[in-house]
Amino acid sequence: MAQDWLTQPHPVVVIGGSSGSIEVLLTLLPGLRSPLRSALIVVVHRRNTADSTLSELLALRTRIPLKEVDEKEPVEAGVIYLAPADYHLLIETDFTFSLDDSEKINYTRPAIDVTFESAAAVYGPWLTGILVSGANADGVNGLLAIRQAGGRALVQKPETALVDFMPQQAVQQQAFDQLVDVDDMIAYINSL
Amino acid sequence: MISTEELNLLLTDLLDWYGYDFTHYSRASLTRRVDRLWNLEKFPSFAELRYRVRSDATYAQRFVEGITVNVTEMFRDPSFYLALRNDVLPTLTAKPFIRIWHAGCSTGEEVYSMAILLRETGLLYKSLLYATDLNPEVLDRARSGIFPMAPLRQYAESYRLAGGTRDFSDYYTAHYGYAKFSEDLGEKMVFSTHNLVSDSSFNEFDLILCRNVLIYFDKLLQEHVLTLFDRSVGPLGYLALGSKETLKFSSLQPRYKQLNNEKIWRKIG
Numbered sequence: 001m002a003q004d005w006l007t008q009p010h011p012v013v014v015i016g017g018s019s020g021s022i023e024v025l026l027t028l029l030p031g032l033r034s035p036l037r038s039a040l041i042v043v044v045h046r047r048n049t050a051d052s053t054l055s056e057l058l059a060l061r062t063r064i065p066l067k068e069v070d071e072k073e074p075v076e077a078g079v080i081y082l083a084p085a086d087y088h089l090l091i092e093t094d095f096t097f098s099l100d101d102s103e104k105i106n107y108t109r110p111a112i113d114v115t116f117e118s119a120a121a122v123y124g125p126w127l128t129g130i131l132v133s134g135a136n137a138d139g140v141n142g143l144l145a146i147r148q149a150g151g152r153a154l155v156q157k158p159e160t161a162l163v164d165f166m167p168q169q170a171v172q173q174q175a176f177d178q179l180v181d182v183d184d185m186i187a188y189i190n191s192l
Numbered sequence: 193m194i195s196t197e198e199l200n201l202l203l204t205d206l207l208d209w210y211g212y213d214f215t216h217y218s219r220a221s222l223t224r225r226v227d228r229l230w231n232l233e234k235f236p237s238f239a240e241l242r243y244r245v246r247s248d249a250t251y252a253q254r255f256v257e258g259i260t261v262n263v264t265e266m267f268r269d270p271s272f273y274l275a276l277r278n279d280v281l282p283t284l285t286a287k288p289f290i291r292i293w294h295a296g297c298s299t300g301e302e303v304y305s306m307a308i309l310l311r312e313t314g315l316l317y318k319s320l321l322y323a324t325d326l327n328p329e330v331l332d333r334a335r336s337g338i339f340p341m342a343p344l345r346q347y348a349e350s351y352r353l354a355g356g357t358r359d360f361s362d363y364y365t366a367h368y369g370y371a372k373f374s375e376d377l378g379e380k381m382v383f384s385t386h387n388l389v390s391d392s393s394f395n396e397f398d399l400i401l402c403r404n405v406l407i408y409f410d411k412l413l414q415e416h417v418l419t420l421f422d423r424s425v426g427p428l429g430y431l432a433l434g435s436k437e438t439l440k441f442s443s444l445q446p447r448y449k450q451l452n453n454e455k456i457w458r459k460i461g
């Protein structure tokens with residue numbers, strides 16, 4: 001991968017989760033400073049019906065602009081991006097999003113691993129991955145890739161997660177730099 | 193993970209040796225696809241992967257199939273098919289002859305879905321469905337009209353959401369985990385290879401569907417392909433894209449009108 005991130009002007013946070021992750025977002029979003037100095041990308045597992053209701057629900061909780069990703073759009077600081085249902089979300093070396101409807105990974109599309117790995121290759125140390133509540137092992141390989149590329153991996157403290165399987169997997173595989181609760185996540189993102 | 197430089201070498205080889213031009217495809221997706229094949233075939237090094245692609249034409253064909261995404265389903269996005277049924281097909285009934293092009297049809301699920309809609313609206317007898325793809329192998333499967341049984345339950349549900357009122361199972365017979373769709377649905381289909389990057393327009397159509405193909409292209413190639421479609425859509429004809437694709441930002445936009453919230457545009461100028 002080209003070392004384009006050297007010229008990358010802003011940090012990027014990708015937050016991934018499955019069951020129980022919407023609850024995390026509903027508490028997290030109201031705590032975030034506006035304007036946000038980083039780009040926040042949200043990848044959550046959901047039904048494959050294109051439910052615009054999720055973005056509407058989340059948008060109610062924040063003054064930060066929040067949108068479902070359009071393919072080819074640039075990744076910009078100060079925006080919360082939501083991965084659309086039924087597509088994997090990837091990032092190009094020119095810091096634009098692309099979508100891919102290839103096979104499900106870990107029984108899911110979008111897969112958190114796909115976005116974590118793709119973002120790690122592009123953003124290196126500018127990237128933080130946060131893995132929260134869920135009942136699936138998706139995201140753990142991605143956290144490992146983020147750490148390997150010099151980025152940071154935060155994992156929700158399993159005892160604070162509605163469904164602790166996903167964070168537990170990350171803990172078992174040592175795929176984290178720090179265990180956090182939602183308040184820590186807020187403080188961390190606001191400090192970027 | 194394959195490096196940008198290595199990927200570029202492979203893409204140059206595919207172009208020089210086999211005439212397939214992937215240089216304007218999304219790199220993030222290609223990188224994942226190539227990594228997947230590399231792992232699958234357990235090539236010990238990039239040099240060996242590259243050598244195999246260059247020296248073995250049969251493998252190169254499989255490689256091309258492997259780096260393109262061929263995932264598809266019947267009645268994907270039911271509301272899209274509902275709009276075709278209620279808003280698009282009724283405007284074509286007066287035509288003596290209806291020509292439809294499925295560009296990037298993969299294994300044909302979309303084409304069979306369309307044939308079912310045409311049949312139910314009484315238009316199939318005067319329609320011709322041209323279905324094209326880059327990969328000859330997926331076209332062979334499409335031609336057979338045989339699809340795996342496993343997802344059929346979901347297709348039946350999508351069919352119903354798309355306004356279907358029949359018993360979906362009337363359209364196929366089940367054999368050993370496969371569903372063979374009735375032959376008369378396939379009678380009006382013509383399958384052929386066609387590369388959107390390098391081949392030109394070959395007819396004029398009342399409706400062109402190209403769904404979930406443009407997402408794999410960069411903006412330059414998207415504009416090239418949309419221009420090709422523009423030349424191939426007749427006056428007042430329709431162009432339909434995938435649920436995350438758009439004519440917005442393309443040079444076609446001023447001359448096309450979008451139907452409600454669906455990814456269907458009508459040529460008005």
Ligand SMILES: C[S@@+](CC[C@H](N)C(=O)[O-])C[C@H]1O[C@@H](n2cnc3c(N)ncnc32)[C@H](O)[C@@H]1O
Pocket residue numbers: 101260261262263264265268295296297298299302324325326327330386387388389402403404405434
């Ligand atoms: C993801 S599938 C979409 C299938 C179907 N249209 C759907 O939406 O379900 C994309 C298809 O586009 C084909 N394709 C990719 N590049 C192409 C090109 N340059 N010309 C023609 N077909 C292409 C692939 O082979 C694949 O079958």
